[in-house]
Amino acid sequence: MEAKLTLKLNEKVIKRAKAYAANRKITLSKLIENYLDSLTQEQIDKWKISPFVKSISTGKSIPEDYDYKKDYINFLDKKYE
Numbered sequence: 001m002e003a004k005l006t007l008k009l010n011e012k013v014i015k016r017a018k019a020y021a022a023n024r025k026i027t028l029s030k031l032i033e034n035y036l037d038s039l040t041q042e043q044i045d046k047w048k049i050s051p052f053v054k055s056i057s058t059g060k061s062i063p064e065d066y067d068y069k070k071d072y073i074n075f076l077d078k079k080y081e
Contacts, residue, residue, distance in 0.1 A: 007032075017031065017032075
């Protein structure tokens with residue numbers, strides 16, 4: 001079922017939005033509908049983790065200050081000693 005919606009927006013925003021929609025060959029109404037739909041969908045349904053991914057996860061985390069380049073350089077130094 002479709003219903004009509006009236007919005008009050010800044011004219012510059014409307015102009016840019018119409019150009020954006022036209023470049024993508026969709027209507028402004030469809031653009032807004034898609035945006036509102038994506039905002040309001042349940043994220044839980046959208047991002048389910050498969051049993052396979054769960055089975056290969058290690059549960060380990062990498063420290064934020066981890067310097068992988070330094071570790072790789074050390075690895076190469078040892079490899080080519």
